Amino acid sequence: MNKDGKMSYKEVQILFKMINIDLNDEYAANLFKKCDKSGDGRLEHEEIELFCRELLRRPELDAVFQQYSANGCVLSTVDLREFLKDQGEDHTLVHAQSLILNYELNEWAQKNQFMTPNGFTMYMLSKENDVYNPEHGRVYQDMSRPLNHYFISSSHNTYLTKDQLISESSVQAYIRALRQGCRCVELDCWDGEKEPVIYHGHTLTSKVPFIEVVKVIAEYAFKTSPYPLILSLENHCCVEQQTIMAQQLRSILGDKLLTTPINDKLLQWLPSPEVMQSTLIELFIKCTLKPDSSSSDSSSSDDESKAESKPKAWKDCKLSPDLSDLVVYTSSVAFKGFDPSAKKPPNEMSSFSESDALKLIKESGKLFVRHNTLHLSRIYPSGQRVQSSNYNPQDMWNAGCQMVALNFQTQCEEMDLNRGRFLPNGRCGYVLKPSFMCQPDSEFNPENTGGGPGHNPTLLTIKVISAQQLPKPDKEKLNSIVDPLVWVQTYGVPIDNNTKKTHRIDNNGFNPRWDCTFKFQLHVPELVLVRFMVEDHDYATRNDFLGQFTLPFTSMRTGYRHVHLLKGDGSYMSPSSLFIHVKITPGYSSPTRQAGTHST
Incomplete structure (x- = not known):
């Protein structure tokens, strides 16, 4: 562009490449000629305006x-x-x-x-x-129910910025998680030279002082959400440094830290998010033995599993009274099985590795759902996920597990699902579970949805019409034009998992059009997440991610809608969007189907 206020045909071609569109020469020349009212081979003022209007026509x-x-x-x-x-x-x-x-x-x-x-x-x-119901952008759900009736946005090893072995531990990681609405953060506490530190034990990850993390939590805990923040402490410290931890928690957090029961109903129900607004709850995931009593090459997640599976570790562990006094509503106990006759107090909660949780869901899904109507369950990633990958959180939500902890630092499909799950209710980090997952005698079984509670057959029809102003995948491909295709995916109970995709459109990231219609038969729609994902097709290598948007089925609106796409980190990538049509009608039962389908 020579900045003379006029555009030659060559400059028009440059503009096309800048806005990610590859028009054929004949169409481009005809459009230029149509707008060149003066016939001088250059567009100016009103002619440029006309050209842009024609170009932007939908x-x-x-x-x-x-x-x-x-x-x-x-x-x-x-x-x-x-x-x-x-x-x-x-x-x-x-x-x-x-x-x-x-x-x-x-x-x-x-x-x-x-x-x-x-x-x-x-x-x-x-x-x-927008396809997302704007009414769900505020807190609209009943927040007076017991804490265990909600899905709670939860982070695993919150302090880490990348992998689990050599990455940096940073207070910035806590800030990012809290700004995303996370309501359960993890602190792995170890003995420092004089005061406790936080890092991933027995690894080369850097250390950050415990007191610095507490200061950041005090500052950012309630900037995004007013509802209670749960501190998941993994305690590896000696009694002396535990006492220092307790002193720092009390002095820095002050009256924000919950130290006594809110009312006399402690043994009947957990309190609600509403009555605990602007409070921090200390949750003990475990208390470990000193390093000489455990394997030097185990990760904290592995230790967590071992500690909960061996009650002796609790018996032998020395715990500072000052620290233990801070545990009010969340007493961590080893899970010993589903015993309907055992009346456990509601403040008892258990942690499960992803593999243990999946096994329980597969073998005792209904009992796990019932357990989670009365108690809190926290799920954490396998210790084998050293690159900070994540498991599918939907499997755990299907069983009513509240605190499904993920590696927030990793940009991945699983974090897209997590952002989608906690998108509604004002992004406050608490989402009310469906009613059939809150009844102690619930008959809901996530592995068998041929009928019963939660079974509400629904047909979701989505027509992917077009996209607008899609980005280029990365700096290395600035001179290329994208060949976009769209994936539409549903995540829910196994019978509701489904994936479909459009054909690709060659050389057009500006205004590609598909007009592809997909039908999704849903059986338990209250648990379903719908994900739209756009990729740039590549013949030689893996397709490049361009953008995505995930939302609960219950937050979708029908009719002609735009889907405003997000980047991998969850931030908006305006003005990129999809134009779709949504139709929701009664569906039909298909109890014999046991898994989702893949359609291309």
């Missing part, structure tokens, strides 16, 4: 507009109300008028209560027309 949106416009030129309030009705949302006159007022830029149309194609496009691209 034929698929124009088709929807024409479908509802009585005169083909504008939408009257009557037309707009009919559209809103079909969308399944507020179709009152007042709402239609407010949309015209907010999105119509043409003064004449706004004054006469009409919506032009441009105003309609503005509205359709807005957050107000």
Whole structure:
């Protein structure tokens, strides 16, 4: 570009490459000629405006507009109300008028209560027309239920920035997790020279002072969410340094730290997130023996499993009274099986490795669900995941496990699911479990959903119409044009797991169009997550990730919607989006089907 305010055809071609679109020469030349009213071979001012308008035209949106416009030129309030009705949302006159007022830029149309194609496009691209229900962007669920009735956003080895062996331990990792709405953070505490430190024991990960982590927690604990933050302490310290930990917790956290029961119902039910707002609960995952009593090459996760599987470790462990006095509602105990006759106090909770949890779900799914209606369960990754990979959290949510701890530092599909699970309810880190997972006598079994509680057959139909302004995958491919394709995936109980994908569109990341329709038969829709993922097709290597968005099925809206895509780290990548149509109707039962399908 020579910055003279005019565009030659060559500069137009450069522009196309900058905005990630590869138009064929014939179309590009015709569009240029159409907009070059002066015929001088260069576009200027109004001609550039016309060119951009033509380039940004959305034929698929124009088709929807024409479908509802009585005169083909504008939408009257009557037309707009009919559209809103079909969308399944507020179709009152007042709402239609407010949309015209907010999105119509043409003064004449706004004054006469009409919506032009441009105003309609503005509205359709807005957050107000997002596939995600904006009402779920606030805390809308009942927060007065017992703590164990909620899924709780939880982090594993929160202090780590990368892998489990040599990466840096940092307070920044706690800040990032808390800003994402995490409500259970982990602190692996070891003896320092004078004061306790946090790091991944028996590894080369760096150490961060315990007191610095507590200071950060005090500052950031309630900036994103007002609901209780659970501190998962893995204690490897001597009694003296445990006492220092207790003193630092009390002095820095002050009255934010819960030290006494809130009421006299301690032995009946756990308190609710509502009554414990702005409080920190100390959760003891374990107390370990001194290093000479354990293997030097075991990870903290392995130690955690061993400590809970060997009650003797608890008996032999010396615990500072000052530290133990801080445990009120979350007393960690070794899991000894499902015994309906044993009336355990609700403040007893257990931790499970991912493999142990999966085994329980497979062999005793219904009993595990019942256990989780009364007690808290925390799941942690296998010690074999040294690169900080994650397991599928959906399997654990299917059994009602509340604290499904993941490596927040890792950008992966599993963290996409976690962000999707905790997207609703104001991203406060607490999401109410379905009612059939909160009844002590629940008959729900995640491994068998041919009928019974939670079984509500639903047909989800999604038409992937188009995408807009997709990014290029990385700096190394800035000169390439993407060949996008879209995956649509459902995650839930095994029978509801499904994956489908569109064909690829060659050389168009600007406005690719698919018009592919997929049907998903859901059996337990209240547990389902829906994930949209866009990739750049590559013949020689693995496809490149371009963006994704995951949300609960119960937070989806029907009709014509835009899906605003997220980067791998969960941040928005505006203006990239998908344009889809969603339809939800009663489904049918298929009890013999035992697993999801893969469709291409």
